[in-house]
Amino acid sequence: MWQTVLGEIELSISKASFTTWFKNTSICEINQNEIKIAVPNIFAKEWLEKKYRGIIISTIRKHHPEINSISCHLNNGNNDKKNAGSKSVDSVVIKNNNQSLDLSGSKKTAPAPAQNRGYGESAFYSNLNPKYHFDTYVVGSNNELAYAACKSVAEDPGVNYNPLFIYGGVGLGKTHLLQATGNFIENKHKARVKYIGMERFANELIDSIQASKAKEFKNKYIQLDVLIIDDAQFLSKKEKTQEEFFHVFESLYQHGKQIIISSDRPPKSIPTLEDRLRSRFEGGMMADISKPDMETRIAIIEKKIQEKNFYLDRQIINYLAENIYHNVRELEGALNKIIVTYQLRNAEPSIKGIADLVEDLISSNRQKNITPQKIIEAVAEFFDIKASDIYEKGRKKQAIRPRQVAIHLLRKDLSLSFPEIGQSIGGRDHSTAMYANKKIIKELDSNKILQDQVKFIREKYMIY
Ligand code: ADP
Numbered sequence: 001m002w003q004t005v006l007g008e009i010e011l012s013i014s015k016a017s018f019t020t021w022f023k024n025t026s027i028c029e030i031n032q033n034e035i036k037i038a039v040p041n042i043f044a045k046e047w048l049e050k051k052y053r054g055i056i057i058s059t060i061r062k063h064h065p066e067i068n069s070i071s072c073h074l075n076n077g078n079n080d081k082k083n084a085g086s087k088s089v090d091s092v093v094i095k096n097n098n099q100s101l102d103l104s105g106s107k108k109t110a111p112a113p114a115q116n117r118g119y120g121e122s123a124f125y126s127n128l129n130p131k132y133h134f135d136t137y138v139v140g141s142n143n144e145l146a147y148a149a150c151k152s153v154a155e156d157p158g159v160n161y162n163p164l165f166i167y168g169g170v171g172l173g174k175t176h177l178l179q180a181t182g183n184f185i186e187n188k189h190k191a192r193v194k195y196i197g198m199e200r201f202a203n204e205l206i207d208s209i210q211a212s213k214a215k216e217f218k219n220k221y222i223q224l225d226v227l228i229i230d231d232a233q234f235l236s237k238k239e240k241t242q243e244e245f246f247h248v249f250e251s252l253y254q255h256g257k258q259i260i261i262s263s264d265r266p267p268k269s270i271p272t273l274e275d276r277l278r279s280r281f282e283g284g285m286m287a288d289i290s291k292p293d294m295e296t297r298i299a300i301i302e303k304k305i306q307e308k309n310f311y312l313d314r315q316i317i318n319y320l321a322e323n324i325y326h327n328v329r330e331l332e333g334a335l336n337k338i339i340v341t342y343q344l345r346n347a348e349p350s351i352k353g354i355a356d357l358v359e360d361l362i363s364s365n366r367q368k369n370i371t372p373q374k375i376i377e378a379v380a381e382f383f384d385i386k387a388s389d390i391y392e393k394g395r396k397k398q399a400i401r402p403r404q405v406a407i408h409l410l411r412k413d414l415s416l417s418f419p420e421i422g423q424s425i426g427g428r429d430h431s432t433a434m435y436a437n438k439k440i441i442k443e444l445d446s447n448k449i450l451q452d453q454v455k456f457i458r459e460k461y462m463i464y
C-alpha cells in the first residue's frame with residue numbers, strides 16, 4: 001500500500017523533494033484510523049508532518065477512506081537519544097538496514113582533532129573554518145531543501161543522502177552550508193572530515209603525481225569518514241583529475257562514507273564530466289540553492305547586522321534588500337561597507353547616504369545584460385502601448401506615465417546619467433528626466449499600486 005501511495009506522491013511533487021523526504025520511509029503501524037510512518041530523521045518527520053500531511057492523507061484516503069490521520073516516527077533507535085528533549089519521539093524502532101558509516105567504530109580509531117594530528121599532510125587537516133555554522137545561516141524558500149539535506153547529513157553522515165550534491169550560483173551560500181555541515185559532523189561525531197575545493201584537490205593531485213606520490217595522496221583521502229568537495233565544476237576538462245577523483249569517490253562510497261559536493265551548476269551542465277561521475281553525482285541527493293527572494297534578503301540583512309551589533313532602520317533595510325539581489329555576498333559586502341563607514345563617522349545612516357554608499361553595487365546591473373531597450377519594452381508591454389511611444393518625440397497622453405516609469409527604471413537599474421536618459425527617450429532634455437525620476441520616487445513612497453507595477457515590470461527584465 002505504501003508503495004502505491006509513494007508512487008502517486010512521486011508524480012505530484014518534484015523529484016528532489018520526493019527523494020529528500022520520502023525515500024527510506026515505510027509504514028510502521030496502522031491503527032484503525034491512523035497510519036504511523038517510519039522516517040529516517042527528525043527533519044523528514046517535521047517536513048512530512050508540516051508540509052506534506054495534506055497530500056499524504058488525501059493520497060492514502062483514495063485507497064483507504066477510513067484513514068484520517070498520520071504521524072511520523074523516527075525509525076532509528078539512536079535518533080531518540082540524539083533528539084531527546086526535542087518533541088516527543090516515539091519509541092518505534094525499526095531496524096535500519098542501510099549501510100552506515102560505523103561512526104562508533106571510527107570513534108575509537110579517530111585521530112586527535114585536526115590541528116593536532118601533526119601529519120603535516122594536508123589530507124589530514126580538515127580545512128574547516130569554525131566561523132561557519134548552521135545557526136548563522138538564514139533559511140528561505142531558495143535554500144530550504146539544501147539546508148535540510150545538509151542538516152540531515154550532519155546528523156547521520158553516510159546514511160541517508162549519499163552523495164549529497166548542492167548546486168547554485170556564486171555567493172548564494174554553498175560554501176557556508178558545506179562548512180557548517182563539516183563543523184557539525186566533526187564536533188558531534190568526532191569523525192575524520194575533510195573540506196577541500198576541487199581546484200586545490202586537482203593541484204595537489206598533480207603535485208603528487210609529479211613527485212610520484214599519487215598513491216599516497218589517494219590513500220589519505222580514502223581514510224576519511226567525510227569528504228567535502230567544494231566547487232566541483234572545476235572538474236570540467238580535467239580528465240586525469242576526474243579519473244583519480246572517481247577512484248577516491250568509489251572507495252569512500254563503497255565503505256558508506258559520506259561525500260558532499262558543491263558546484264555552481266548541476267552535474268549534467270558540467271562540460272566534459274565523465275558519464276560515470278555524472279551518474280554517481282546524480283545518484284544521491286541533489287538540492288539547488290537559488291537567489292534569495294525579498295523576504296529572505298531582509299532576514300539575511302537583519303541577521304548580519306544583529307551579528308555585528310549594528311542597527312539599521314526598516315526603511316534602509318528594505319532599500320538594500322530591494323536593490324541588491326544578485327547574491328548574498330554582494331549584500332554582505334554592502335553591509336560591511338555601511339558598517340565601517342558609519343562607525344567611523346559615528347553618524348546615523350540616512351537613506352540618501354546609504355544609497356550613495358552602495359551605488360556601485362547597485363549599478364553593477366549595468367553588466368547584467370540589461371539594456372535601455374529592454375527596460376523600455378518591458379514598460380511599454382506592461383502599459384500596453386508601443387515602445388516607440390516612449391522613446392520617440394511626441395506628446396501622446398497615454399505615454400506620459402509609462403515614460404516616467406521608464407525614466408525611473410533607466411536610472412535605477414542602469415544608473416544612466418540624466419542626459420543619457422534624455423537621449424534614450426527621444427532626445428528629451430535632461431531636466432525632464434530628472435523631474436520624472438524624482439516624481440516617481442516620491443510617489444513610490446506611498447503609492448502601493450505604483451510599487452507593484454514597478455516590481456512587476458522589473459521582474460520582466462531582471463534575472464533574479
Ligand atoms: P558560495 O560558496 O555559494 O559562492 P558562500 O557560502 O561563500 O557562497 O556565501 C557568500 C557569503 O554570504 C558568505 O559570507 C556566507 O556566510 C553568506 N551567506 C550566503 N548565504 C547565506 C545565508 N542563507 N544566510 C547567511 N549568510 C549567508
Ligand code: MG
Pocket residue numbers: 174175176230
Ligand atoms: Mg563557495
